[in-house]
Amino acid sequence: MTEFYSGVHKAFVSVDCIIFGFEDNKLKLLLGKRQMDPGRGEWALYGGFVGTDESVDEAAHRVLCELTGLKNLYMKQVHTFGAIDRDPGERVISVAYCALINVKDYDESLLQEHGVQWVELNKIPQLYSDHNEMVNRAISMLRRRISTEPLSFNLLPDLFTLTQLQHVYEAVLGGEIDKRNFRKRIKSIDFIEKTELIDKLTSKRGAALYRFNKRMYEEDPSFKL
Amino acid sequence: MTEFYSGVHKAFVSVDCIIFGFEDNKLKLLLGKRQMDPGRGEWALYGGFVGTDESVDEAAHRVLCELTGLKNLYMKQVHTFGAIDRDPGERVISVAYCALINVKDYDESLLQEHGVQWVELNKIPQLYSDHNEMVNRAISMLRRRISTEPLSFNLLPDLFTLTQLQHVYEAVLGGEIDKRNFRKRIKSIDFIEKTELIDKLTSKRGAALYRFNKRMYEEDPSFKL
DNA sequence: CCAAAAGTGTTCCGTCTACACCCATGG
DNA sequence: CCATGGGTGTAGACGGAACACTTTTGG
Numbered sequence: 001m002t003e004f005y006s007g008v009h010k011a012f013v014s015v016d017c018i019i020f021g022f023e024d025n026k027l028k029l030l031l032g033k034r035q036m037d038p039g040r041g042e043w044a045l046y047g048g049f050v051g052t053d054e055s056v057d058e059a060a061h062r063v064l065c066e067l068t069g070l071k072n073l074y075m076k077q078v079h080t081f082g083a084i085d086r087d088p089g090e091r092v093i094s095v096a097y098c099a100l101i102n103v104k105d106y107d108e109s110l111l112q113e114h115g116v117q118w119v120e121l122n123k124i125p126q127l128y129s130d131h132n133e134m135v136n137r138a139i140s141m142l143r144r145r146i147s148t149e150p151l152s153f154n155l156l157p158d159l160f161t162l163t164q165l166q167h168v169y170e171a172v173l174g175g176e177i178d179k180r181n182f183r184k185r186i187k188s189i190d191f192i193e194k195t196e197l198i199d200k201l202t203s204k205r206g207a208a209l210y211r212f213n214k215r216m217y218e219e220d221p222s223f224k225l
Numbered sequence: 226m227t228e229f230y231s232g233v234h235k236a237f238v239s240v241d242c243i244i245f246g247f248e249d250n251k252l253k254l255l256l257g258k259r260q261m262d263p264g265r266g267e268w269a270l271y272g273g274f275v276g277t278d279e280s281v282d283e284a285a286h287r288v289l290c291e292l293t294g295l296k297n298l299y300m301k302q303v304h305t306f307g308a309i310d311r312d313p314g315e316r317v318i319s320v321a322y323c324a325l326i327n328v329k330d331y332d333e334s335l336l337q338e339h340g341v342q343w344v345e346l347n348k349i350p351q352l353y354s355d356h357n358e359m360v361n362r363a364i365s366m367l368r369r370r371i372s373t374e375p376l377s378f379n380l381l382p383d384l385f386t387l388t389q390l391q392h393v394y395e396a397v398l399g400g401e402i403d404k405r406n407f408r409k410r411i412k413s414i415d416f417i418e419k420t421e422l423i424d425k426l427t428s429k430r431g432a433a434l435y436r437f438n439k440r441m442y443e444e445d446p447s448f449k450l
Numbered sequence: 451c452c453a454a455a456a457g458t459g460t461t462c463c464g465t466c467t468a469c470a471c472c473c474a475t476g477g
Numbered sequence: 478c479c480a481t482g483g484g485t486g487t488a489g490a491c492g493g494a495a496c497a498c499t500t501t502t503g504g
Contacts, residue, residue, distance in 0.1 A: 008274040010235035013307070013318050049233040056307025056318060080305040080320050082238070082281025093238055093281060093318075095305050163483075180485070181467065203482040204475040388456075405458070406494070428455040430501040 012092040015060040016047035016131065017067070018078065018138035021103040021118055022155040027171040028103075029135065030067070032116035034128055038088045044128035045135070046116060047094065060097040067114055069107055074100045074154040078138045086130050096134040098141060100154035146172050147225050150191070153212040161199050161207040162186060169225070185225055191216040237317040240285040241272035241356065242292070243303065243363035246328040246343055247380040252396040253328075254360065255292070257341035259353055263313045269353035270360070271341060272319065285322040292339055294332060299325045299379040303363045311355050321359040323366060325379035371397050372450050375416070378437040386424050386432040387411060394450070410450055416441040 019030040034044045048063040050056050057077075065071050078096040086092065103118070111117055119125075124135060145151055152168045153160075166182050186192055191213045198206040217223070244255040259269045273288040275281050282302075290296050303321040311317065328343070336342055344350075349360060370376055377393045378385075391407050411417055418441075422434040442448070 008237060009277045011238050011275070012233060013236050013238065050236070050307065050318075052234045052316065053309070055309050056305060059307075077304060079302060080281060082275065082284075082320070084278070084280050091277065093275075095307070161483090178468075179483090180469085183484080184486090185466095200475090204477080205473070205481080205483055206475080207483055386456090403494070403496085404456090405496085408457075409459090410493095425502095428501090429503045430454085430456055432456060 009091075012087075012090055013050045013056065014047050014092055014094045015050060015056065015063055016045040016094050016096050016134055017060065017064050017075075017099055018045060018096060018135055019064070019067075019099045019101060020138075020142065020155065021101050021106070022168055022171060023103045023118060025167045025171060027121050027155075027168075028118040029121065029124070030116050031119045031124070031127070032114060035115060039128040042128040043125045043131075045096075045131045046114070050095075056095055060095070064097075064099055067110065067116065068101060068105075069110060070101065070105060074151065076141070078134065078141055081130050081134065083130065088129075094134075096138065098138040100142075100151060102155060102157055104157055142172055148223060150212060150217055150223055159195065159197060159199075159209040159211055161202065161209060163202070163207060165210070186210075189223070189225075190220070234316075237312075237315055238275045238281065239272050239317055239319045240275060240281065240288055241270040241319050241321050241359055242285065242289050242300075242324055243270060243321060243360055244289070244292075244324045244326060245363075245367065245380065246326050246331070247393055247396060248328045248343060250392045250396060252346050252380075252393075253343040254346065254349070255341050256344045256349070256352070257339060260340060264353040267353040268350045268356075270321075270356045271339070275320075281320055285320070289322075289324055292335065292341065293326060293330075294335060295326065295330060299376065301366070303359065303366055306355050306359065308355065313354075319359075321363065323363040325367075325376060327380060327382055329382055367397055373448060375437060375442055375448055384420065384422060384424075384434040384436055386427065386434060388427070388432060390435070411435075414448070414450075415445070 021028050021030065030046065031043055032046060034040050034042050046063065046067050048059065048066070050059040054062060060075060061071065061073075064073060064075060076098050078098045080093065080095045082093045084091065086094070121139070124132070126132065127135070142151070146169065152165060152172070155168050156164055162183055165186070166177055166179065169182070170177055193211045193213050195209050195211055197209040199209050200206045246253050246255065255271065256268055257271060259265050259267050271288065271292050273284065273291070275284040279287060285300055286296070289298060289300060300322050303323045305318065305320045307318045309316065311319070346364070349357070351357065352360070367376070371394065377390060377397075380393050381389055387408055390411070391402055391404065394407070395402055416438045418436045418438050420434050420436055423431040424434050425431045
């Protein structure tokens with residue numbers, strides 16, 4: 001109940017982004033090699049410091065936007081990491097954020113520019129400091145939430161086929177899903193709308209394109225898959 | 226990927242504790258009136274600053290121990306709050322922690338000493354700064370997790386009756402539970418052990434006392450209630 | 451002897467799971 | 478014409494929900 005500003009030390013506060021994307025039916029994340037000390041050259045998450053003129057959430061969105069050029073992406077706090085020596089240089093407390101992006105929205109040239117690349121989940125190297133732990137927590141969180149919140153659409157284009165959607169669930173949950181059971185459940189969900197459009201890219205016959213109706217979801221935000 | 230220690234500001238980092246207890250078949254939390262500016266006299270959570278010589282998790286345990294005298298309590302990070310003006314004085318980023326304690330372990334005289342008291346969940350007043358939001362998040366987290374993790378035992382003495390246990394679930398989930406179905410499920414859980422002891426305090430007939438076998442749970446940490 | 455809490459099984463219903471074949475089309 | 482992915486229904490198993498009466502004993 002007591003607060004003394006004096007005699008209490010301050011710390012740097014940073015954000016680190018665990019950025020998931022979906023490509024080639026695989027879940028991937030965006031990693032790069034650190035271009036600064038400490039830890040130069042090590043694989044790491046993309047991050048940045050929280051400034052005076054922004055909240056922690058705003059800092060996370062700013063950093064993500066610096067990297068991707070995209071705003072208003074899905075982003076949720078995962079956990080705050082505060083071990084004394086987690087940063088070898090200074091006392092830095094870091095708030096990890098999980099982001100989901102549609103890989104097709106991502107400008108490829110920015111990958112080069114920021115020195116980051118998409119890495120498959122099962123090929124994640126050892127990362128700087130406690131970043132592997134951040135990734136692991138983000139993955140568990142994603143697995144837990146994907147069945148109760150409409151997250152999967154953030155990894156796909158606005159229009160998607162049911163096969164694509166199923167592949168997202170398979171990639172996140174790590175297992176095969178029965179096609180007929182999956183589609184049965186989807187049919188019972190009002191806010192996944194079938195459009196008149198047909199995707200002819202992935203099959204000769206063509207597959208119906210669906211859309212996530214956010215407005216309808218918000219009217220009745222119950223979800224179970 | 227870049228980190229500049231220079232030109233980046235530091236912030237105070239604090240922890241705030243949402244402390245749940247179970248008494249009179251009600252879920253309660255420990256609140257007090259702030260004894261310091263800013264916000265002196267307002268209802269608030271108990272908190273403190275993170276020191277140089279401790280991790281954020283350690284700070285949370287230290288603060289909780291200052292208040293209750295108890296160590297090794299169940300404690301989990303809830304969320305980090307980082308709005309620019311959440312503290313009217315300085316830039317303070319606060320990590321909220323949820324703790325579960327057995328009210329009977331708690332020394333009543335400490336309540337007076339620290340100026341805190343047990344408040345029923347549905348009688349929570351308006352709190353200082355963003356503390357109401359912290360409480361709300363902690364409650365949702367508790368509700369979500371109590372069905373998949375063996376949290377309930379932290380709110381009870383080592384030995385408890387099934388009726389007590391059921392009351393904990395009813396208080397947390399907010400609804401009545403069928404006694405027979407509840408007990409059927411408990412019977413199928415190996416790590417909730419029936420002892421030979423009988424509690425004669427709450428009923429004339431006497432009720433069997435049970436115990437949470439932590440070792441057994443850790444061997445097979447699956448749980449669903 | 452009665453009030454008060456402990457303790458005990460069965461039936462029903464909805465949900466999840468397993469499973470195999472036909473369709474449309476581009477090359 | 479055939480290879481490729483798209484699309485569809487049913488039956489059986491399982492788990493959760495509803496439901497009422499007997500037991501014990503202190504006062």
